[in-house]
Amino acid sequence: MSQGLIQGLSDTHTVANPPRRNFLKFAATISATTAGGMVLSISLPALSQSKQTQAYTEPNAKQDILAPNAFIKIDANGVVTMIMPKVEMGQGVYTSIPMLLAEELEVDVQTVKLEHAPPNDKLYADAMLGAQVTGGSTSIRALWDPMRQAGAVCRTLLISAAAQKWKVEPSACHAKSGVVYHDASGRHLGYGELVKVASTLPVPKEVPLKDPKDFKLIGTSARRLDTPDKVNGLAKFGIDAAPDKVKFAIIATSPVFGGKLISVDDSRALKMPGVLQVVKADNAVAVIGIHTWAAKRGLGALDIKWDEGKSTDVTTSDLINDLREAAKKPGAVAKKEGNATKAFKSASKTHAVVYEQPFLAHATMEPMNCTVEVGATGCDIWVGTQIPTFAQGMAAKTLGIPVEKVRLHNFLIGGGFGRRLEFDGVVQAVKIAKQVKGPVKVIWTREEDIQHDMFRPYYYDRVSAGLDADGKPVAWSHRIVGSSIMARFAPPAVKNGVDPDAVEVSADPPYELPNLYVDYVRVEPRDVPTAFWRGVGPTRGTFVVESFIDELAHLANVDPVKYRLDLLDKTPRLKTALQTAVSKSDWGQPLAKGKGRGVSVMHAFGTFLAMVVDITVNDQGEVKVDRVVSAVDCGLTVNPNTVIAQIEGGIIFGLTAVLHNEITIKHGRVEQNNFSDYRIMRINEAPAIDVHLIKSAEAPGGIGEPGTAAIGAALANAVFSATGKRIRKLPIGNQLQA
Template sequence: MSQGLIQGLADKYTISNPPRRDFLKIAATVSATTAGGMLLSISLPALSQSKQTQPYSELETGKDVLAPNGFIKIDTKGEVTMIMPKVEMGQGVYTSIPMLLAEELGVDLQTVKLEHAPPNEKLYADALLGAQVTGGSTSIRALWEPMRQAGAVCRSLLIAAAAQQWKVAESACYAKSGVVYHDASGRTLRYGELVKVASTLPVPKQVALKDPKDFKLIGTAAKRLDTPDKVNGLAKFGIDAHPDNVKFAVIATSPVFGGTLASVDDSRALKMPGVLQVVKVDNAVAVIATNTWAAKRGLGALDIQWNEGKSTAVKTSDLVNDLREASKKPGAVAKKQGNATSAYKKADKTLSVEYEQPFLAHATMEPMNCTVEVSASGCDLWVGTQIPTFAQGMAAKTLNIPVEKVRLHNFLIGGGFGRRLEFDGVVQAVKIAKQVKGPVKVIWTREEDIQHDMFRPYYFDRISAGLDANGKPVAWSHRIVGSSIMARFAPPLVKNGVDPDAVEVSAEPPYDLPNLYVDYVRVEPRDVPTAFWRGVGPTRGTFVVESFIDELAHLAKVDPVKYRLDLLGKTPRLKNALQLAVSKSDWGKPLAKGQGRGVSVMHAFGSFLAMVVDVTVNDQGEVKVDRVVSAVDCGMTVNPDTVIAQIQGGVIFGLTAVLYNEITIEHGRVQQTNFNDYRMLRINEAPAIDVHLIKSAEAPGGIGEPGTAAIGAALANAVFSATGKRIRKLPIGHQLKT
């Protein structure tokens, strides 16, 4: 999921109050193209005013529970439960979002219990994304006001109940730490004691929120609520789901894209201890057993024949040639400002280069899994998913049953990165479970996961610029060629042939560029499935823009930092971040042979980032990243510790990809299989990472993806500083050794 989706929705509609006719049109259009539907809403979900669409009761109403909206309930014991509309996948939202609620509700953070929200677009659609989705670095941005309103509304009801009971003015009462106080009389009432009366009062649509200067919790470093259970093993991920009498399945999917199952001899497998059943679906075969090891051994005993089809001819080099050839023709115009062609012809100096970025897998720490039971009453799904309503809708469609008969039980996620924005695994698991009596846990091995992922697209960029006599860019032209994920994920957002995600950052560089032309050529990689990967558009766009601006600085013979600062007049927050990052680094300090220092900046997801990277490159071309210094302006921070952790994690994730990772294809098959040939950054290779947060009164920006997006170009520029070699094709490690 990317900022392109968010911006596409925000540009077309006033999210807080879309025209009714347009609201209905977009909701109907997008619902028709995505399972489960999408809708735009920022209103607080009021339980009393909306029908519940979930097939099982997760939300309680009545006099023994105060539940004025879909986010919160308080019982007569005073226990506060927050219904979490987002999914925790390591990004820290199970702490930062409760902080929003607790701040306005007036309770201690540690007292807030959490429950997963059931699939329900009406109640839990992300106001920025228009669907019940966790992605696009939107969690805090989307819930910044709604979650605070939820807490404030509940607090106002409790105060009103106390004032009514004491027969005093509400203004004479206040709430703190789960207690309502009336100082004039010295009386107090705990929240639980007020629930019955408060639940009978009319629910206000909106109440005044705290002034930020009065925040007691927001902006402080809070310990993560999910850490203890993750340490002691009590935390439940999708792979931990264990319904009664569960069986276990391991899959073999056609090794060739688009291939189907021809036949399978299962006679040997069925004789093996623990093997119960062999299930065939259109493009795969699964062994069902009493445990995973027995299923895996049974799978190895199968004699499988595949109909490999035409995709056996697909290979990476041909796919790249497709992109290269397509890049020679004009594309759909994403941005036109001034006259870049004319200015280019009059430039004092010019530069034209090409950049390539490979297919990438997600390789989530928790292997892909889904537990399913298909019964006469419907279907139960136990899964960690970023898209609960989409997963629920696709399961219903696969089984041809009403959506309300699919009961989805969401779990913690051991790494999403966009992979769990897809529902292909749910569909395959449902097809298998349809043939099995009782619940079955389907687990994809690491090999199946990597070789049958939905991959970050391979992108090919042509970019050129012309400089005046002072080295300033007077012309900038950028052609982006690659797959359109948005055309599959949210077709209405692709306008006039432009995928907003594919061109993000590229179409709106942060620099002062008087003559700018950016176009996009859509080329799908034959049968290779593509998907979002931790901020596809900003990640790949920032790499190209920030690598190229560095090349222009070198051509102009100007320090790369000074060159950027001189061009950031229209983006003062980014300029400020760059100045801070440089001041905290050793920029300008001489370096030894083989050492280099590089810089990059990024504006996306509503946040502003600058990074300085120090590297050492040895004679064998091996890159050691020594230090990363980052300055971050993400607006008002809810939990500074979470922001710092997200930047650190994003840097590690990005370094891994830029240094080592690529998915290559030969004979229609993915060549990589596991972490031996799709390697991760090791702990001894991790650099020191210094993160400096800029205090801001602006609304919060997103932070889950910016670290990954910003690191690649800074690293490539540092490698150039150390070696004199420009990195225009990733991964870096491969380029330096060839």
């Protein structure tokens, strides 16, 4: 989920060091299901830094626990527990965010224990997103000041408690490694010995934070706190939830988009060993069993009749034609600078192309799952979700009960990529659980997951440029045609017909373009549900902008790197990133036959990044990515290990999609159904990856999505270098092996 999600939701609130967009209230109207038509309007409260550090008292809190805010508690044994407002999806926030706290609290981050935060927007909303959401590469950016402030407030209270005990001034004391020392006498007390007194002291609203030059932990490569339990099997993901006497459900949904259930004959299924029950939920059927295998076998024994509806004749080509026709008409203006129409008329040369990017599935490693128990006292939900409060709210609405009667237990996530920003699976599981006695775990098969995902939209981009006699762009026009995810996810963000996510990067390219015109045409793909996909707007926008700028460099007969550098004066951090990546790569060195080298840059999520990709293309048109060199300026780096890992993972994720992936539709059905035909890059196909971090004193930028956003264009440009063929339609494999 990109920060483009939130553009325009409010113009009244400013947070410290805002990257570009801020707001006071996230008023989101969210479609609960892809076909059910249920709508929930959620108005979320504002969250300022001062509110994030106000005193917080747990229910039935004891006096031997210090809990001055919602993020931290210290017990009488000195054990520090952090209440984590974000969810760990593999991106490393369960280490980097505790590092912020530990830095100011003066404790070893490896000793910090973690607890999932309960759903609570008042206490745990992301100040950049306005809700308790993990997405948009905002975790560090949003918590950079508040989490350090939470640690500093707690440290201040502990020092004050020690000073009170010793009858000295707090300024005569300091904290180190979980102990408060009196400098003059050498006396010392551990944090645990101070919590009782500290918990009685008034909580300061704000205290001074460390100067970055004094950081001891931030900027170091800390070991991941979540790794040991993931290695030894103790880590708990949503799919591991195991409440007492849990049953298991496997589902089948209408194979055609928009289809409905007519009837189901379950007589054979109910005779099978381990099958307990068959239930219906909207356009789906679920078989309940004593284990997943029994439920899966029972599902295969059902005789289901579907009303396939009006979409049975829909194919991918129909949806592309819809986009192509829509692209002939002007759209809502996203950006207008200068006079592009006039500049085109005076240009020495013009160039116009179309780029197409396909539907994509998320295909998370952990299959979609949700465990629910509906009882007399309310509802319990065990799930890994990026949107705990939204999921809780929709469950309450589905059941018609107060939200406080829905107890949501969040878990680690085995891959989100935007899929778990949706709650369709939670709503479906609640509807099934209403009909089952006791807890039931609903698990989607891989086939169900891929064929009934909420897909990255198909995008159709028309781009044209006018060049002067030296080949520099004097006019630039870009029309983006595709689905508006924001119109469903957060309607207030769509202003004057412009979806801010769909046009991100495209409407604000990093280059000096004196006459720029960008517009957006919304076209919904009939009944195909669409959703955010890792990197969202910046991923699709960067592919188009960076592919097209490469084409212009070729027309101008100028080296692609030099061409970019000459246009990047207005974005100096990006210019430095490009120069760094090039200096660390083999750019300019001769290439053998079949070899190619491509480049791209990206500025989004508060991060500046450049990539150089080396590839080999064989006689059959198969692409092997040999090496990726990336230079990253993400501001002040909290944990370099995490940044490098995220860039590496983002590159692999992006390469997989750009090389192989697409969702195609025939007779209203998704044709792909598993990793056999929705291919994932294998370990032997992974390239060597060199990541170079640029030292910066700027506020931290986001890092979860930039690697995915930047890699596509660099790879496509490398293919042109190797073959002379421009890649304007993805995936690349289809274009070279056709």
